[in-house]
Amino acid sequence: MEKTNRKWWVLITVSLAVLMAMLDITIVNVALPEIQKNFSSDFSNLQWVLNAYTLVYAAMLLPISKLGDIIGRKKVFLLGLAIFVIGSLTSGLASSDLWLNIFRGFQGISGAAMMSLSLTIVTASFPEKQRGLALGIWSSVVGVAISGGPLIGGALVDSFGWRSIFLVNIPFGILAILLGLFFIQESNKNSNEKIDFLGFVLSTALIFTTVLALIQKEMHENYLWTDWHILTLLGLSIILLIAFIITERIVKQPMIELSIFRNWSFNGANIAAFVLGAGLYGGFTYLAILMQNYMGYSAFETGVKMLLISGFTIILGPLAGIISGKIGNRWLISGALFIGAIGILVMRQMIKVPFEWSYLMPGFVLLGISNALVNPPISNAAMSSVDKKQVGMASGILNVFRQVGISFGVVMLGIKLTEGYNNSLDKHIMAIQNIDSGFKHQMLEVFHKSGAFAGSLIFESKQAEVFKQMPAYEHIKNIVFSAFNAGIKDVDLFIAIFLLIGSLASALLIREKSKPGL
Structure with missing residues (x-):
């Protein structure tokens, strides 16, 4: 296939993946009442259907981006799609709210892979003159997914029940995998680069504790910002941030080159x-x-x-x-x-x-x-x-x-x-x-x-x-x-x-x- 046509198929493939990843953040909102009725859950447990995905998703964005640079963006992107299909299937078949929360966290890993690597794949696939248009289409998909989630979720829940919001991902996920295998070209891997394991642990923990502190405040409106549940997490976040900055300054192959800032x-x-x-x-x-x-x-x-x-x-x-x-x-x-x-x-x-x-x-x-x-x-x-x-x-x-x-x-x-x-x-x-x-x-x-x-x-x-x-x-x-x-x-x-x-x-x-x- 000509390179001119291939790049547009690449854009279609990653846009489909991004649509699914972002929809999974917003589409669940309208299904929560049905999920609560099905599992007889209290609201605090129910919130983790949203938060489990968000927490893992945010924490894994940086490590997965780095992994794509090291072993190849196509491999990691397609692996993320495969995990997403499996996570969608298990979420749709979950027998309790606990298992649903666990499977949602599993989905968060795949969401991070699809979101972080899709942007780099599009950027690498298009020449500079067409990159603005391509990124415009990519960003439009993000905007549609975020604002259109309630509509799509409401239609699915009303017609087929709450499990359909997860199971519908399976055929589209498989289609995206097949398209990705055929159209996406593997990026140049940096075989000499190694994973910054300490930076990986610190960055993941930093984002995890920061988002978890916010979630604690969201779930417990009676907590003040000075409550020990929140203050401990925020204090730990600051310590982790300092440790991460020091680590990235001294390691030979940092996860983030601080000079980028x-x-x-x-x-x-x-x-x-x-x-x-x-x-x-x-x-x-x-x-x-x-x-x-x-x-x-x-x-x-x-x-x-x-x-x-x-x-x-x-x-x-x-x-x-x-x-x-x-x-x-x-x-x-x-x-x-x-x-x-x-x-x-x-x-x-x-x-x-x-x-x-x-x-x-x-x-x-x-x-x-x-x-x-x-x-x-x-x-x-x-x-x-x-x-x-x-x-x-x-x-x-x-x-x-x-x-x-x-x-x-x-x-x-x-x-x-x-x-x-x-x-x-x-x-x-x-x-x-x-x-x-x-x-x-x-x-x-x-x-x-x-x-x-x-x-x-x-x-x-x-x-x-x-x-x-x-x-x-x-x-x-x-x-x-x-x-x-x-x-x-x-x-x-x-x-x-x-x-x-x-x-x-x-x-x-x-x-x-x-x-x-x-």
Whole structure:
């Protein structure tokens, strides 16, 4: 087959793999209620269906990128696909929530292999003139997978049950393996290079403890940041970071060449990836909660509404790669993040109780444009700013920043939402006239225990039955919805700040063509 045609088949192959890897991060959200019902699990166990994948995925990104450089990217990529197929099969057949969590962690290894190596494979397969378009398509797939997860997951769960979200990966995974065997060419292996085992252990432990600390905060909203469960993990992360830096400075063949961070463009791209994950992608979780639990949309209907974001990615994503070649990665990234911040602020200004779709739609349009335009130049800026021998390392680092950003954002935005919700509840419940103070505290206990995410489900619980008999029932319900509105406004402001920081950092740090093209 001609080389011209081969590279496009390579892009199709890795895009299919990336689609599956990223969908497995978001698609599970809508299946959690069915999984909980099937296994009779409590919510803390259920969260590990998400966190087991995320934790292993983030921790393995750097080591697997390095392994691909040493023994060959094609081998490691195809091995990752094989592990993904096996992990999907075992997850779909899991007999308990414990086994499902274990198999999800197994899937995380494969997700890391597919994500970190797909970017380097695409970069190596395309000449510089076409690389922007190729990375634009690759990034569009990432954006579609993240924002389209609820739609695809909702359709599968409603039609075939929760196990289908895993089993559907099997035929597509096998197809990707066959395509990869035929079309992907093996990279040049550096047989003289050895695995930095100490760096491997330290980097894996560093990312693991950092993400686990965030997960602990997410799962236990009553924990302060100074709680020993969190403080111990964060302290250990700092020690591991120092040890990792020292190790990488003294070993002959480090896992990460620290000199890569002297490149301002590379640093700017990573900051942009982090704030994009923390702000926009972390915020998707709470937009889904708003639409499902407060606006009454089903999982599938929520996914359909979020197509307004992902739809722009399909249209503009490939074009963004071309546009970046005209105006430069720097200004496209900065401008796209700024558009996202404006979209969030517009939504924050418009949203009110009772919630209506028309309040979200203008913001969704701007977020869709932002998401479509920002991913391709971030990838392009990172990959074009490093030497050819550093491209695998750069891909791994970029994905770590994006994934840890998502984990960080979900936690921080969840904290802001809960704080705003609780403060508003306390203020307005206690201000209700003609209700005994003791009963007000009883109501607050029910609402605090149910949490900001419960929404309308609060009033369907047995504890809340007594509220329905009260003359002030509708007023109380309005207070709860208004409390969530106060929390979501705090979340929106936080997201806007994240995106504006990323916009400013991109404009200041990113330079065009810091190094010659690969």
